[in-house]
Amino acid sequence: MRSYVRFLTAAATASVLVLSACGGEAATPSSPDLSAGALTYAISPNNVGWSKQPADPIPTTTQSVLITGLIAVGGYPQFGAIQYSGNGNNWLDMTTTPDLSRSPLGWRFSFKLKPGAASLPIGTYTATIPVMVPAATNNPQSIVVTFNNCGNCLFVGDERLAALTNTDPIWDRSSTYNNDDVPGDRYPFDEWRVIVAPFSSVWVDMIGECDVTRPDVSHDDVYLYAWTTALAFVDSDDDGGSCNNSIFELTNPGATQMEFIVRATSYDDDTDSYAYGAYRIRVGVCPASGCGGSLRAAPEEGDKLTAEKQPLRP
Numbered sequence: 370m371r372s373y374v375r376f377l378t379a380a381a382t383a384s385v386l387v388l389s390a391c392g393g394e395a396a397t398p399s400s401p402d403l404s405a406g407a408l409t410y411a412i413s414p415n416n417v418g419w420s421k422q423p424a425d426p427i428p429t430t431t432q433s434v435l436i437t438g439l440i441a442v443g444g445y446p447q448f449g450a451i452q453y454s455g456n457g458n459n460w461l462d463m464t465t466t467p468d469l470s471r472s473p474l475g476w477r478f479s480f481k482l483k484p485g486a487a488s489l490p491i492g493t494y495t496a497t498i499p500v501m502v503p504a505a506t507n508n509p510q511s512i513v514v515t516f517n518n519c520g521n522c523l524f525v526g527d528e529r530l531a532a533l534t535n536t537d538p539i540w541d542r543s544s545t546y547n548n549d550d551v552p553g554d555r556y557p558f559d560e561w562r563v564i565v566a567p568f569s570s571v572w573v574d575m576i577g578e579c580d581v582t583r584p585d586v587s588h589d590d591v592y593l594y595a596w597t598t599a600l601a602f603v604d605s606d607d608d609g610g611s612c613n614n615s616i617f618e619l620t621n622p623g624a625t626q627m628e629f630i631v632r633a634t635s636y637d638d639d640t641d642s643y644a645y646g647a648y649r650i651r652v653g654v655c656p657a658s659g660c661g662g663s664l665r666a667a668p669e670e671g672d673k674l675t676a677e678k679q680p681l682r683p
Contacts, residue, residue, distance in 0.1 A: 410438035418515030437475035449499030460486040528651035544602035565621040570655035579612035588646030590636035
């Protein structure tokens with residue numbers, strides 16, 4: 370413990386000297402806190418990133434994280450090699466030049482996308498940066514930076530929280546991709562792009578408030594539709610999932626990656642408050658034989674028949 374006391378005393382003195390050098394008023398030195406918490410550091414936030422749509426320019430905003438704690442200020446953080454995943458590397462520019470923040474006290478580090486990120490294929494890219502602080506007791510930690518090169522794309526394993534609102538686009542909820550010529554019979558929707566690998570099948574699940582394991586969802590009655598990118602209708606589902614959630618299978622029979630257009634929508638139209646609320650949408654992989662009948666074991670109480678169009682609730 371003596372070595373920690375010497376280190377922390379030096380750290381407290383160093384933080385005062387750095388503030389003075391930065392033009393701030395030097396605080397009166399005080400005895401450092403020698404509790405276990407003084408030997409730890411925090412990264413806030415520890416996960417940052419960007420999203421872009423395929424037609425949009427590459428984001429140019431700067432993302433920042435702050436490494437705080439007495440021991441971090443006294444012992445400048447060290448970083449390991451960036452570990453890339455998502456079939457892309459060298460797309461992240463990290464600034465490691467010391468930048469002291471005085472409120473809150475800590476070291477600030479900045480991240481930007483390199484211009485070359487614009488040429489990455491559609492997908493999600495992750496960079497994990499190991500962080501070490503000398504003498505800290507909670508080493509190692511990591512900063513995770515994500516580049517979602519297609520903000521509404523869904524890949525196997527993805528699960529997103531979203532919401533249908535009265536500012537969303539509307540359509541006549543039918544197998545026709547855009548058919549909104551029926552006044553008073555329109556439905557809000559969010560549009561997702563589901564990416565399916567060659568010779569494989571996935572299931573897409575839309576989760577509403579009937580799933581009590583997800584308290585952050587509030588939509589009363591969800592509905593899913595799917596088309597190919599050529600706008601050929603593929604499938605729709607109302608209550609194929611658990612309780613009144615929606616689920617269906619999408620299959621790619623070809624040798625190249627395939628994209629489906631999926632609309633997350635509502636059983637109720639835009640004149641009803643039930644049409645709006647938060648939901649979750651997720652994608653999972655089917656076995657080699659396809660999901661088939663395994664998407665749903667059996668009907669459940671309260672289910673309605675699946676159909677392209679149904680009358681509004683009484």
